[in-house]
Amino acid sequence: MKFTEFLKDKMLQIILIIFGLITIEIFLLAYHIGNFIKIYIPSIIIILYSITIIVEYLIKKQFYKNTTNLLNELEDKYLITEIIKTPNFTEGKKLIEILEQTNKSMIEKVNQYKYAQEDYKEYIELWIHEIKIPIATSKMIIENNKNQATKSIDEELNKVENYIEQALYYARSNTVEKDYYIKKSNLKEIVNESILKNKTTLIQEKILINTHDLNINVSTDSKWIVFILNQIIQNSVKYRKKEEQSEIEIYAKKAKENVTLYIKDNGIGIKKGEISRIFEKGFTGTNGRTASKKSTGIGLYLCKKLCDKLGIGIEINSIENKETEVKLIFPNGSHVDIK
C-alpha cells in the first residue's frame, strides 16, 4: 500500500477540510482577528489532521504487509485466517470475519466433494470384490472343462482381471488417506508372485525369465508392488520383438541408501523423444498406437502414482529396438517418506 494510494482514498476528507479551513479564514478576516490567530488555527488543524492520517497509514500498512508476507509463505493459502493476528481496527476485523466465512463455506463445499469421492471409491471397491467372485467361478468352470475354447476364454478372463485390478488401484491411488500397509517384504517373494500371475502368457509366448540376486528385504506394501510389477511385466510381453527370443531379467542391487529392483527386457524399446512422457495419463506413444497393441495409457501412469504414494522411485531407460529397463528404487530402512 503506497502513501499516495492511501491519500487518494482520503481525498474527500482532505477536500472538505480545505473547504472548512477556507471558510474559517474568511470568517476570521471578516471579524478582523489578529494575524497570530489567523495563522495559528489553520496550522494546528492541519498538523493534527496530518498526524492522524500518518498514524492510520502506518497501522494499516503494517497490517497489510504482514498479511501479504504470511500469504506468500503459505502453501495452502486458505489457511491464512488461522494464523493471522486480529488487527485492532474495525475495517481489518471485518475483513477477517469475511475471510473466515468464505473459507468456511469453501471447506464445506470441498468436503462435499471429498465425501462424494470417498463414497464412490467405496462403491468401486465393493463392486470389485463382488465381480471377483463370478470371475473365480468362471475360472473354476474352465479348470474343470479344459479344452481349446475354454483356454481361450481363460486368456480373455485374465485380461478382464487385469483391467479390474487397474480400476481398483486407480480408485485407491486417488484418495488421500492411507490405504496401504508397510511391512518388511522379501523382493524374491514379490517378484515370484508377479511372475506366477502372468505364468500362462509367459509360458505360451515362450519368454525366458531370468531372476537373480533377489533375496533382499524392503519395507513396503507387497500387494501394491506386485500390482506395479504386473503392469511392467505385461508391458514387456506386449512390446516384445516377435522375431527374437524374448527375455525378461529381474534382479536387485543393494546400495547404502536404497535397494534398486531392475526389470529389463529385450523388447522393441521406447522412442527417445517419448520417454519423458510415458508416465502421463493417457499417453500411448508410437508403440501403443500400432494396431496390434491397444494401449490405454493407464498402466504406467498408475505405476508412477502408486510409487509416489509409497515413496518409491520409478525410472525407465530404453534404447529403441534393443531394450527397456525399469528401475524401482526402494528407500532403505524403516523410515519411509509417505505422501
Place this chain on the structure above:
Amino acid sequence: MQKILMLEDDEKLRNELEIFLNNNGYETQSLKKFDNPIQDILTINPDLILLDINLPGADGQYICKEIRKQSNLPIIIITSRDNEIDELLSINYGADHYITKPFNIQILLAKISSLLKRSNMGSNQEKIDCKEFILNIAKNTIEKDQKEIELTRNEFKILKYLAERRNKIVSREEIMEHLWESESFIDDNTLTVNITRLRNKLEELEIKELLVTKRGQGYILI
C-alpha cells in the same frame, strides 16, 4: 481319502471347487448353513478347511479364531478382500494361508497338499510306490531293485507329476506351469534337457520305455 470342508456361500463356485477337488483325489463336504459353524466344523472333523471371510450371518475371521482355540486343523482363507490388513489379521487369527479370488487353482492345490502333508507328518509317506519303481520323496531319488539313482529337483518334480497322472497325457505347458509354481522359471529348451536327462536316468534302471513322448501333445507315463 482326506476330507476338505468348504465354507463358501457362492453355490456355483462351491460346486465347481468340489468337482475340481474330487478330480484331484480329495473328499469334499460343504457347510450350507452358517448358524453354528464352529460346532458344525468340529463335528465334521475335516482334514482341512477352505474358508470364505464374507459369509451370510458369520465372519470367516471370527470362525478362524474360534477354531484355532480348539483345534490345529489347517485353514486356508479364500476371499475377494484383497488388502494386506485383512491378510495380516487372518494370519494372526491362525489361518495357514490367505488366497484372494480369483485364485490360481494350481497354487491352491499345491497349498492344500503341502498343508495336508505337514499336518500328517507322522504318518506321512516318504516313498511313493509306482509298481516298476519307487519315488523317494525325502531323498529326491528313484529306486528299483536295490538300485538308487539321484534326481535333480526339477527331474524329480517332473517324474512325480507324471506319476501322479499316470496313463494320462500331460502337455509340456502343464509341466512347465507346475515347475514354475515351485519358482523354477524354466523355458522350453530347459524342459527338453530335463526330460532327456530324466530319460537317461530311467534307462539306467531299464525302465526307459515307461516315459513316452506324444508328439505335439506332451508326455505320458505308462
